[in-house]
Amino acid sequence: MQIDRRDFLKYSIWGLGLLAGASLFVPGAGYFLSPAWKEMTEDWILLGDADKIPVGEPTKLEFVQRRKDGWMTVEKKRSAWILTQDGKSFTAFDPHCTHLGCPYRWDVSKQEFLCPCHNAVFGINGNVISGPPPRPLDRYATRMEDGKLWLLPVLEKEKT
Numbered sequence: 156m157q158i159d160r161r162d163f164l165k166y167s168i169w170g171l172g173l174l175a176g177a178s179l180f181v182p183g184a185g186y187f188l189s190p191a192w193k194e195m196t197e198d199w200i201l202l203g204d205a206d207k208i209p210v211g212e213p214t215k216l217e218f219v220q221r222r223k224d225g226w227m228t229v230e231k232k233r234s235a236w237i238l239t240q241d242g243k244s245f246t247a248f249d250p251h252c253t254h255l256g257c258p259y260r261w262d263v264s265k266q267e268f269l270c271p272c273h274n275a276v277f278g279i280n281g282n283v284i285s286g287p288p289p290r291p292l293d294r295y296a297t298r299m300e301d302g303k304l305w306l307l308p309v310l311e312k313e314k315t
C-alpha cells in the first residue's frame with residue numbers, strides 16, 4: 156500500500172492532534188479522578204486540655220469528626236465517654252452499648268454505666284456487670300501531647 160504525500164500529511168496532522176489531546180486529557184483526568192482512588196483518611200481529634208477532665212468520674216465529650224472520602228469532606232457529630240483515674244492516662248469509650256447500640260449513661264450514685272434498652276450494666280472500666288452485651292464497651296485510642304488530649308475516632312471493628 157502506498158501513501159501519497161497528501162495522505163501522509165493528513166495522517167500526521169491527525170496523529171499530532173491526538174497526541175496533543177491525550178497529553179492534555181490524561182493529566183487532567185488524573186487530577187480529577189485521583190481523590191476517588193485514595194482511601195478514606197482518619198485524623199486524630201483534639202478534645203482539649205487534659206486537666207479539665209475530672210479524675211475518677213467519666214465525662215461525656217462531644218466532637219466533630221471530619222473524614223475525607225474522595226472529593227468530599229464529611230462531618231459527623233460524635234461523642235465519647237472519657238475516663239482518667241490519674242490525670243495522665245485516659246480511656247475513651249464509644250458511647251454506644253455493645254449489645255444493640257443504644258446510648259448509655261453514667262449513673263453517679265451507682266458508679267456504673269447503665270443502658271436503658273435492655274438493662275445492661277457496665278463497670279467504670281467498661282466491663283459488663285450484667286445484662287445481654289456480649290463484650291465490654293468499645294474503646295477509642297487516645298494520646299496526650301503537651302497537656303492536650305487527642306482521640307482517634309475509629310473503633311477496631313470499623314478499621315476492617
Ligand code: FES
Pocket residue numbers: 252253254255256257270271272273274275286287288
Ligand atoms: S442495647 Fe444496651 S442492653 Fe441492649
